[in-house]
Amino acid sequence: MSKGLPSRSEDYSLWYNELVKRAGLAENSPVRGCMVIKPYGFAIWEKMQQTLDKMFKDTGHSNAYFPLFIPKSFFSKEADHVEGFAKECAVVTHYRLKNDEENGGVTVDPEAKLEEELIVRPTSETVIWDSYKNWIQSYRDLPLLINQWANVVRWEMRTRLFLRTAEFLWQEGHTAHATKDEAIKETEQMLEVYGDFVENFMAVPVIKGTKTENERFAGAVETYCIEAMMQDGRALQAGTSHFLGQNFAKAFDVKFATKEGKEEFVWGTSWGVSTRLMGALIMAHSDDQGLVLPPNLAPTQVVIVPIYKRDEELANISEAAKEIIDGLKAKGISVQFDDRDTHKPGWKFAEYELKGVPVRIAIGPRDMENGTVEVARRDTKEKQTVNRDAVVDHIGSLLDVMQKSIFEKAATFRNENTHTVDTYEEFKEILETRPGFIYAHWDGTSETEEKIKTETKATIRCIPLNSSPEEGKCIYSGKPSKQRVLFAKAY
Known part of the structure:
Protein backbone atom coordinates (compact mmCIF):
# COMPACT_ATOMS: atom_id res chain seq x y z
CA MET A 1 0.00 0.00 0.00
CA SER A 2 2.80 2.48 0.88
CA LYS A 3 5.09 1.50 -1.99
CA GLY A 4 6.03 4.54 -3.97
CA LEU A 5 4.98 7.12 -1.35
CA PRO A 6 7.37 10.06 -1.89
CA SER A 7 10.02 10.74 0.75
CA ARG A 8 9.60 13.71 3.07
CA SER A 9 13.25 14.62 2.68
CA GLU A 10 13.09 14.64 -1.12
CA ASP A 11 9.79 16.46 -1.67
CA TYR A 12 7.83 17.34 1.45
CA SER A 13 4.96 18.97 -0.44
CA LEU A 14 4.49 16.01 -2.78
CA TRP A 15 4.76 13.59 0.16
CA TYR A 16 1.98 15.46 1.97
CA ASN A 17 -0.38 15.62 -1.02
CA GLU A 18 0.12 11.95 -1.90
CA LEU A 19 -0.34 10.83 1.70
CA VAL A 20 -3.62 12.75 2.04
CA LYS A 21 -4.94 11.06 -1.09
CA ARG A 22 -3.54 7.55 -0.61
CA ALA A 23 -4.55 7.29 3.03
CA GLY A 24 -8.12 8.03 1.96
CA LEU A 25 -8.42 11.36 3.76
CA ALA A 26 -9.46 13.74 0.98
CA GLU A 27 -9.28 14.47 -2.73
CA ASN A 28 -9.66 17.45 -5.02
CA SER A 29 -13.21 18.27 -6.10
CA PRO A 30 -14.53 19.35 -9.51
CA VAL A 31 -14.76 22.88 -8.08
CA ARG A 32 -11.34 24.50 -8.21
CA GLY A 33 -9.83 25.00 -4.80
CA CYS A 34 -12.37 22.85 -2.95
CA MET A 35 -11.99 19.34 -1.57
CA VAL A 36 -13.96 16.17 -0.94
CA ILE A 37 -13.32 14.87 2.58
CA LYS A 38 -13.50 11.08 2.34
CA PRO A 39 -14.96 8.84 5.06
CA TYR A 40 -11.66 8.07 6.83
CA GLY A 41 -10.66 11.73 6.82
CA PHE A 42 -14.07 12.76 8.07
CA ALA A 43 -13.89 10.14 10.84
CA ILE A 44 -10.74 11.83 12.16
CA TRP A 45 -12.38 15.26 11.87
CA GLU A 46 -15.42 13.92 13.75
CA LYS A 47 -13.15 12.81 16.61
CA MET A 48 -11.70 16.32 16.72
CA GLN A 49 -15.15 17.87 16.52
CA GLN A 50 -16.63 15.68 19.25
CA THR A 51 -13.71 16.33 21.59
CA LEU A 52 -13.74 20.09 21.06
CA ASP A 53 -17.53 20.26 21.29
CA LYS A 54 -17.41 18.68 24.74
CA MET A 55 -14.66 21.08 25.81
CA PHE A 56 -16.77 24.03 24.64
CA LYS A 57 -19.87 22.80 26.46
CA ASP A 58 -17.83 22.09 29.60
CA THR A 59 -16.87 25.79 29.61
CA GLY A 60 -20.49 26.90 29.35
CA HIS A 61 -20.98 27.37 25.60
CA SER A 62 -24.02 26.34 23.53
CA ASN A 63 -24.25 25.57 19.82
CA ALA A 64 -26.39 27.54 17.38
CA TYR A 65 -26.51 28.04 13.61
CA PHE A 66 -26.57 31.22 11.53
CA PRO A 67 -27.14 31.79 7.78
CA LEU A 68 -24.60 30.96 5.10
CA PHE A 69 -25.51 34.15 3.20
CA ILE A 70 -24.74 37.58 4.65
CA PRO A 71 -26.10 40.87 3.22
CA LYS A 72 -23.31 42.94 1.71
CA SER A 73 -24.34 45.96 3.79
CA PHE A 74 -23.45 44.10 7.00
CA PHE A 75 -19.79 44.11 6.01
CA SER A 76 -19.83 47.87 5.54
CA LYS A 77 -20.66 48.45 9.20
CA GLU A 78 -17.21 47.49 10.55
CA ALA A 79 -14.54 49.12 8.37
CA ASP A 80 -11.49 47.04 9.43
CA HIS A 81 -13.48 43.84 9.08
CA VAL A 82 -14.64 44.49 5.51
CA GLU A 83 -11.15 45.58 4.47
CA GLY A 84 -9.66 42.40 5.91
CA PHE A 85 -12.02 40.07 4.05
CA ALA A 86 -13.00 41.99 0.91
CA LYS A 87 -10.57 40.22 -1.41
CA GLU A 88 -11.60 36.75 -0.19
CA CYS A 89 -15.38 37.06 -0.49
CA ALA A 90 -17.54 35.02 -2.84
CA VAL A 91 -20.56 37.11 -3.91
CA VAL A 92 -24.06 35.99 -4.95
CA THR A 93 -25.57 38.44 -7.43
CA HIS A 94 -28.54 36.53 -8.95
CA TYR A 95 -31.16 34.17 -7.58
CA ARG A 96 -32.28 32.18 -10.64
CA LEU A 97 -31.11 30.26 -13.72
CA LYS A 98 -32.99 29.80 -17.00
CA ASN A 99 -32.67 27.59 -20.06
CA ASP A 100 -30.15 28.87 -22.59
CA GLU A 101 -32.16 28.51 -25.81
CA GLU A 102 -29.29 29.69 -27.98
CA ASN A 103 -26.41 27.55 -26.64
CA GLY A 104 -28.24 24.83 -24.71
CA GLY A 105 -27.94 24.09 -21.01
CA VAL A 106 -28.66 26.86 -18.53
CA THR A 107 -27.58 30.45 -18.02
CA VAL A 108 -28.00 33.09 -15.32
CA ASP A 109 -31.29 34.91 -15.72
CA PRO A 110 -30.36 38.61 -16.10
CA GLU A 111 -33.83 39.54 -14.84
CA ALA A 112 -33.13 37.80 -11.52
CA LYS A 113 -30.56 40.22 -10.13
CA LEU A 114 -30.64 40.59 -6.33
CA GLU A 115 -31.44 44.03 -4.96
CA GLU A 116 -28.58 43.56 -2.51
CA GLU A 117 -25.73 41.11 -3.15
CA LEU A 118 -25.18 38.33 -0.63
CA ILE A 119 -21.74 37.33 0.66
CA VAL A 120 -21.08 33.61 1.13
CA ARG A 121 -19.94 33.37 4.75
CA PRO A 122 -16.17 33.99 5.15
CA THR A 123 -16.75 34.34 8.92
CA SER A 124 -19.90 35.15 10.85
CA GLU A 125 -19.23 38.13 13.11
CA THR A 126 -21.53 40.46 11.17
CA VAL A 127 -24.59 38.25 10.86
CA ILE A 128 -24.25 36.99 14.44
CA TRP A 129 -23.91 40.46 15.96
CA ASP A 130 -27.00 41.51 14.04
CA SER A 131 -28.86 38.74 15.89
CA TYR A 132 -27.26 39.64 19.23
CA LYS A 133 -28.82 43.11 18.91
CA ASN A 134 -32.21 41.41 19.41
CA TRP A 135 -31.05 38.82 21.94
CA ILE A 136 -29.37 41.15 24.43
CA GLN A 137 -31.39 43.70 26.39
CA SER A 138 -29.99 43.72 29.92
CA TYR A 139 -27.18 42.39 32.12
CA ARG A 140 -29.40 39.34 32.76
CA ASP A 141 -28.81 38.23 29.15
CA LEU A 142 -25.02 38.19 29.65
CA PRO A 143 -22.68 36.53 29.17
CA LEU A 144 -23.92 35.13 25.87
CA LEU A 145 -21.71 32.15 24.97
CA ILE A 146 -22.43 30.74 21.50
CA ASN A 147 -20.51 28.40 19.20
CA GLN A 148 -21.30 27.47 15.61
CA TRP A 149 -20.10 24.45 13.57
CA ALA A 150 -20.22 25.47 9.93
CA ASN A 151 -18.53 25.75 6.55
CA VAL A 152 -17.01 28.98 5.29
CA VAL A 153 -15.75 30.24 1.94
CA ARG A 154 -12.61 32.29 1.40
CA TRP A 155 -11.64 32.70 -2.21
CA GLU A 156 -8.13 31.23 -2.21
CA MET A 157 -6.06 31.18 -5.39
CA ARG A 158 -3.30 28.80 -4.26
CA THR A 159 -4.83 25.87 -2.43
CA ARG A 160 -3.68 22.67 -0.73
CA LEU A 161 -5.87 19.94 0.76
CA PHE A 162 -6.87 20.73 4.36
CA LEU A 163 -4.29 23.51 4.73
CA ARG A 164 -5.84 26.12 2.45
CA THR A 165 -9.04 25.52 0.47
CA ALA A 166 -11.71 27.84 -0.87
CA GLU A 167 -14.32 26.11 1.31
CA PHE A 168 -13.48 24.51 4.65
CA LEU A 169 -15.16 23.30 7.83
CA TRP A 170 -14.66 24.96 11.18
CA GLN A 171 -16.18 26.11 14.41
CA GLU A 172 -16.50 29.74 15.40
CA GLY A 173 -17.31 30.91 18.88
CA HIS A 174 -18.93 34.33 19.39
CA THR A 175 -19.49 35.67 22.88
CA ALA A 176 -20.79 38.88 24.44
CA HIS A 177 -19.94 40.16 27.94
CA ALA A 178 -20.82 42.95 30.34
CA THR A 179 -17.23 44.02 31.02
CA LYS A 180 -13.90 44.28 29.25
CA ASP A 181 -12.22 42.05 31.85
CA GLU A 182 -14.81 39.29 31.36
CA ALA A 183 -14.29 39.35 27.57
CA ILE A 184 -10.50 39.22 27.90
CA LYS A 185 -10.82 36.35 30.37
CA GLU A 186 -13.02 34.49 27.83
CA THR A 187 -10.50 35.12 25.03
CA GLU A 188 -7.66 33.76 27.14
CA GLN A 189 -9.75 30.82 28.37
CA MET A 190 -10.49 29.67 24.81
CA LEU A 191 -6.82 29.96 23.89
CA GLU A 192 -6.12 27.57 26.78
CA VAL A 193 -8.85 25.21 25.54
CA TYR A 194 -7.24 25.13 22.09
CA GLY A 195 -3.79 24.62 23.56
CA ASP A 196 -5.09 21.76 25.71
CA PHE A 197 -6.73 20.09 22.72
CA VAL A 198 -3.78 20.41 20.34
CA GLU A 199 -1.22 19.23 22.89
CA ASN A 200 -3.17 16.50 24.70
CA PHE A 201 -5.24 15.09 21.83
CA MET A 202 -3.30 15.97 18.69
CA ALA A 203 0.04 15.47 20.53
CA VAL A 204 1.43 18.64 18.95
CA PRO A 205 3.30 21.12 21.19
CA VAL A 206 2.32 24.76 20.72
CA ILE A 207 3.60 28.22 21.53
CA LYS A 208 0.96 30.67 22.77
CA GLY A 209 1.16 34.33 21.97
CA THR A 210 -0.48 37.41 20.51
CA LYS A 211 -0.38 38.55 16.90
CA THR A 212 1.21 41.76 15.73
CA GLU A 213 -1.04 44.54 14.46
CA ASN A 214 -0.31 43.46 10.87
CA GLU A 215 -1.35 39.86 11.56
CA ARG A 216 -4.32 40.61 13.81
CA PHE A 217 -7.83 39.43 12.88
CA ALA A 218 -9.74 42.09 10.94
CA GLY A 219 -11.86 43.98 13.45
CA ALA A 220 -10.14 42.65 16.59
CA VAL A 221 -8.43 44.66 19.33
CA GLU A 222 -6.16 41.70 20.15
CA THR A 223 -5.62 38.29 18.56
CA TYR A 224 -4.24 35.41 20.60
CA CYS A 225 -2.89 32.35 18.80
CA ILE A 226 -1.19 28.99 19.13
CA GLU A 227 1.66 28.18 16.73
CA ALA A 228 2.89 24.67 15.92
CA MET A 229 5.94 23.41 14.04
CA MET A 230 5.63 20.95 11.17
CA GLN A 231 8.32 18.41 10.22
CA ASP A 232 9.70 20.66 7.48
CA GLY A 233 10.36 23.38 10.04
CA ARG A 234 7.49 25.61 8.94
CA ALA A 235 4.97 27.05 11.35
CA LEU A 236 1.25 26.43 11.22
CA GLN A 237 -1.27 28.59 13.05
CA ALA A 238 -3.34 26.00 14.90
CA GLY A 239 -5.98 28.22 16.48
CA THR A 240 -6.91 31.84 17.20
CA SER A 241 -8.94 33.64 19.85
CA HIS A 242 -9.87 37.28 19.37
CA PHE A 243 -10.74 40.04 21.83
CA LEU A 244 -13.08 42.24 19.78
CA GLY A 245 -13.48 45.02 22.32
CA GLN A 246 -16.72 46.89 21.57
CA ASN A 247 -16.06 47.18 17.83
CA PHE A 248 -18.88 44.92 16.64
CA ALA A 249 -21.21 45.97 19.45
CA LYS A 250 -20.92 49.57 18.30
CA ALA A 251 -21.18 48.65 14.61
CA PHE A 252 -24.43 46.74 15.22
CA ASP A 253 -25.72 48.80 18.16
CA VAL A 254 -25.65 45.96 20.70
CA LYS A 255 -26.31 47.58 24.10
CA PHE A 256 -27.47 46.31 27.47
CA ALA A 257 -28.99 47.82 30.57
CA THR A 258 -26.62 47.54 33.55
CA LYS A 259 -27.71 46.75 37.12
CA GLU A 260 -27.54 50.47 37.77
CA GLY A 261 -29.90 51.16 34.87
CA LYS A 262 -27.29 52.64 32.57
CA GLU A 263 -27.05 51.67 28.91
CA GLU A 264 -23.67 50.37 27.69
CA PHE A 265 -22.21 48.54 24.73
CA VAL A 266 -21.29 44.90 25.32
CA TRP A 267 -17.77 43.50 24.92
CA GLY A 268 -17.14 40.73 22.40
CA THR A 269 -14.90 37.80 21.51
CA SER A 270 -14.62 35.31 18.68
CA TRP A 271 -12.46 32.21 18.33
CA GLY A 272 -12.06 29.32 15.93
CA VAL A 273 -10.22 26.29 14.58
CA SER A 274 -10.77 24.55 11.26
CA THR A 275 -10.01 21.47 9.18
CA ARG A 276 -6.55 23.01 8.89
CA LEU A 277 -5.93 21.00 12.09
CA MET A 278 -6.11 17.89 9.90
CA GLY A 279 -3.13 19.20 7.98
CA ALA A 280 -1.27 19.86 11.22
CA LEU A 281 -1.99 16.35 12.49
CA ILE A 282 -0.63 14.81 9.28
CA MET A 283 2.46 16.98 8.95
CA ALA A 284 3.52 16.91 12.60
CA HIS A 285 3.76 13.13 13.01
CA SER A 286 3.54 11.07 9.82
CA ASP A 287 6.46 9.28 8.15
CA ASP A 288 7.43 7.90 4.75
CA GLN A 289 5.23 4.83 5.29
CA GLY A 290 2.06 6.77 6.02
CA LEU A 291 0.04 8.42 8.76
CA VAL A 292 1.02 8.28 12.41
CA LEU A 293 -2.13 9.05 14.40
CA PRO A 294 -2.05 9.78 18.14
CA PRO A 295 -4.35 7.23 19.84
CA MET A 402 2.18 6.08 22.64
CA GLN A 403 0.19 9.29 23.08
CA LYS A 404 2.91 10.72 25.31
CA SER A 405 5.72 9.38 23.13
CA ILE A 406 4.31 10.96 19.96
CA PHE A 407 4.03 14.31 21.76
CA GLU A 408 7.55 14.07 23.18
CA LYS A 409 9.00 13.26 19.75
CA ALA A 410 7.31 16.33 18.27
CA ALA A 411 8.46 18.48 21.20
CA THR A 412 12.05 17.26 20.83
CA PHE A 413 11.97 18.02 17.10
CA ARG A 414 10.65 21.52 17.77
CA ASN A 415 13.28 22.21 20.42
CA GLU A 416 16.08 20.99 18.15
CA ASN A 417 14.86 23.31 15.40
CA THR A 418 14.31 26.42 17.48
CA HIS A 419 17.03 29.06 17.32
CA THR A 420 17.88 32.34 19.01
CA VAL A 421 19.69 34.95 16.91
CA ASP A 422 20.98 38.48 17.40
CA THR A 423 21.92 39.47 13.85
CA TYR A 424 20.04 39.70 10.57
CA GLU A 425 22.81 37.74 8.80
CA GLU A 426 22.42 34.81 11.19
CA PHE A 427 18.63 35.09 10.85
CA LYS A 428 18.80 34.76 7.04
CA GLU A 429 21.39 31.96 7.18
CA ILE A 430 19.18 29.84 9.45
CA LEU A 431 16.12 30.41 7.27
CA GLU A 432 18.04 29.18 4.21
CA THR A 433 19.81 26.19 5.75
CA ARG A 434 17.98 25.10 8.92
CA PRO A 435 14.28 26.00 8.76
CA GLY A 436 12.51 26.26 12.06
CA PHE A 437 11.45 28.74 14.73
CA ILE A 438 13.63 31.78 15.36
CA TYR A 439 13.49 34.02 18.41
CA ALA A 440 14.81 37.48 17.58
CA HIS A 441 14.46 41.09 18.64
CA TRP A 442 12.07 43.35 16.68
CA ASP A 443 11.59 47.08 17.06
CA GLY A 444 7.79 46.85 17.14
CA THR A 445 7.12 48.68 13.87
CA SER A 446 4.98 47.44 11.01
CA GLU A 447 7.53 48.85 8.57
CA THR A 448 10.32 46.58 9.85
CA GLU A 449 7.97 43.60 10.02
CA GLU A 450 6.99 44.06 6.37
CA LYS A 451 10.58 44.51 5.20
CA ILE A 452 11.69 41.28 6.89
CA LYS A 453 8.70 39.45 5.40
CA THR A 454 9.41 40.79 1.89
CA GLU A 455 13.10 39.95 2.02
CA THR A 456 12.95 36.52 3.69
CA LYS A 457 9.32 35.26 3.46
CA ALA A 458 9.45 34.83 7.26
CA THR A 459 6.69 36.35 9.38
CA ILE A 460 6.27 37.14 13.05
CA ARG A 461 4.18 34.19 14.16
CA CYS A 462 3.47 35.65 17.59
CA ILE A 463 4.66 37.74 20.48
CA PRO A 464 5.03 34.91 23.03
CA LEU A 465 2.97 35.06 26.20
CA ASN A 466 4.63 34.79 29.60
CA SER A 467 8.10 35.40 28.16
CA SER A 468 10.52 37.45 30.22
CA PRO A 469 11.38 40.98 29.14
CA GLU A 470 14.78 41.18 27.50
CA GLU A 471 16.47 44.37 26.39
CA GLY A 472 18.07 44.13 22.96
CA LYS A 473 18.37 45.59 19.49
CA CYS A 474 16.14 44.81 16.50
CA ILE A 475 17.94 42.46 14.11
CA TYR A 476 16.86 44.58 11.13
CA SER A 477 16.84 48.23 12.20
CA GLY A 478 19.12 48.15 15.22
CA LYS A 479 16.53 50.10 17.22
CA PRO A 480 15.79 49.19 20.88
CA SER A 481 13.65 46.11 21.60
CA LYS A 482 12.23 44.93 24.90
CA GLN A 483 11.33 41.35 23.97
CA ARG A 484 12.13 38.64 21.45
CA VAL A 485 9.34 37.57 19.10
CA LEU A 486 8.84 34.31 17.21
CA PHE A 487 9.66 34.31 13.49
CA ALA A 488 9.17 31.46 11.01
CA LYS A 489 8.17 30.66 7.47
CA ALA A 490 4.60 29.43 7.66
CA TYR A 491 1.72 27.69 5.93
Missing part, protein backbone atom coordinates in the same frame (compact mmCIF):
# COMPACT_ATOMS: atom_id res chain seq x y z
CA ASN A 296 -6.63 9.94 21.26
CA LEU A 297 -7.79 10.90 17.76
CA ALA A 298 -7.48 7.66 15.81
CA PRO A 299 -10.90 6.44 14.54
CA THR A 300 -9.65 2.87 14.93
CA GLN A 301 -7.11 2.51 17.74
CA VAL A 302 -6.47 -1.22 17.37
CA VAL A 303 -6.78 -3.59 14.41
CA ILE A 304 -6.63 -7.37 14.73
CA VAL A 305 -5.38 -9.31 11.71
CA PRO A 306 -5.80 -13.10 11.66
CA ILE A 307 -3.11 -15.18 9.95
CA TYR A 308 -4.39 -18.52 8.76
CA LYS A 309 -4.49 -21.04 5.91
CA ARG A 310 -7.53 -23.12 6.77
CA ASP A 311 -11.08 -22.12 7.72
CA GLU A 312 -10.92 -23.99 11.03
CA GLU A 313 -7.86 -21.93 11.98
CA LEU A 314 -9.80 -18.74 11.27
CA ALA A 315 -12.69 -19.98 13.41
CA ASN A 316 -10.39 -20.54 16.41
CA ILE A 317 -8.63 -17.21 15.90
CA SER A 318 -11.97 -15.40 15.57
CA GLU A 319 -13.12 -16.83 18.88
CA ALA A 320 -9.94 -15.68 20.61
CA ALA A 321 -10.18 -12.28 18.92
CA LYS A 322 -13.74 -11.80 20.16
CA GLU A 323 -12.58 -12.02 23.76
CA ILE A 324 -9.93 -9.37 23.10
CA ILE A 325 -12.41 -7.15 21.24
CA ASP A 326 -14.95 -7.34 24.06
CA GLY A 327 -12.25 -6.48 26.60
CA LEU A 328 -10.96 -3.52 24.59
CA LYS A 329 -14.44 -2.14 23.94
CA ALA A 330 -15.20 -2.37 27.67
CA LYS A 331 -12.26 -0.01 28.18
CA GLY A 332 -13.59 2.40 25.54
CA ILE A 333 -10.94 1.42 22.98
CA SER A 334 -12.04 1.28 19.34
CA VAL A 335 -11.05 -1.95 17.61
CA GLN A 336 -11.52 -3.61 14.22
CA PHE A 337 -11.20 -7.30 13.30
CA ASP A 338 -10.10 -7.64 9.69
CA ASP A 339 -10.99 -11.14 8.51
CA ARG A 340 -11.35 -10.21 4.84
CA ASP A 341 -10.32 -13.11 2.62
CA THR A 342 -9.69 -10.80 -0.36
CA HIS A 343 -6.32 -9.57 0.88
CA LYS A 344 -3.27 -11.25 2.41
CA PRO A 345 -2.00 -10.30 5.89
CA GLY A 346 1.04 -8.47 4.46
CA TRP A 347 -1.21 -6.24 2.35
CA LYS A 348 -3.37 -5.50 5.40
CA PHE A 349 -0.32 -4.65 7.50
CA ALA A 350 0.77 -2.10 4.89
CA GLU A 351 -2.76 -0.67 4.63
CA TYR A 352 -3.07 -0.05 8.36
CA GLU A 353 0.45 1.35 8.47
CA LEU A 354 -0.53 3.82 5.74
CA LYS A 355 -3.72 4.74 7.62
CA GLY A 356 -1.84 5.25 10.87
CA VAL A 357 -3.78 2.80 13.07
CA PRO A 358 -1.85 3.01 16.38
CA VAL A 359 -1.76 -0.68 17.34
CA ARG A 360 -1.87 -3.83 15.24
CA ILE A 361 -2.46 -7.27 16.71
CA ALA A 362 -1.57 -10.36 14.67
CA ILE A 363 -2.85 -13.80 15.68
CA GLY A 364 -1.75 -16.98 13.92
CA PRO A 365 -1.96 -20.76 14.61
CA ARG A 366 1.30 -20.71 16.60
CA ASP A 367 -0.03 -17.86 18.74
CA MET A 368 -3.14 -19.93 19.41
CA GLU A 369 -0.97 -22.80 20.62
CA ASN A 370 1.13 -20.57 22.84
CA GLY A 371 -1.68 -18.37 24.16
CA THR A 372 0.01 -15.24 22.81
CA VAL A 373 -0.47 -12.48 20.24
CA GLU A 374 1.95 -10.20 18.39
CA VAL A 375 1.47 -6.51 19.20
CA ALA A 376 2.99 -3.89 16.88
CA ARG A 377 3.19 -0.12 17.50
CA ARG A 378 2.68 2.20 14.55
CA ASP A 379 4.81 5.05 15.88
CA THR A 380 8.06 3.16 16.58
CA LYS A 381 7.24 -0.04 14.62
CA GLU A 382 8.28 -2.07 17.67
CA LYS A 383 6.78 -5.54 17.99
CA GLN A 384 6.43 -7.72 21.04
CA THR A 385 4.80 -10.98 22.02
CA VAL A 386 2.15 -10.60 24.72
CA ASN A 387 0.18 -13.25 26.59
CA ARG A 388 -3.37 -13.27 25.31
CA ASP A 389 -4.93 -12.99 28.77
CA ALA A 390 -2.87 -9.85 29.47
CA VAL A 391 -3.19 -8.12 26.10
CA VAL A 392 -6.23 -5.95 26.94
CA ASP A 393 -4.53 -4.32 29.94
CA HIS A 394 -1.26 -4.13 28.00
CA ILE A 395 -2.87 -2.20 25.13
CA GLY A 396 -4.71 0.13 27.49
CA SER A 397 -1.33 1.16 28.95
CA LEU A 398 0.41 1.09 25.57
CA LEU A 399 -1.98 3.60 24.03
CA ASP A 400 -1.24 6.05 26.86
CA VAL A 401 2.49 5.52 26.40
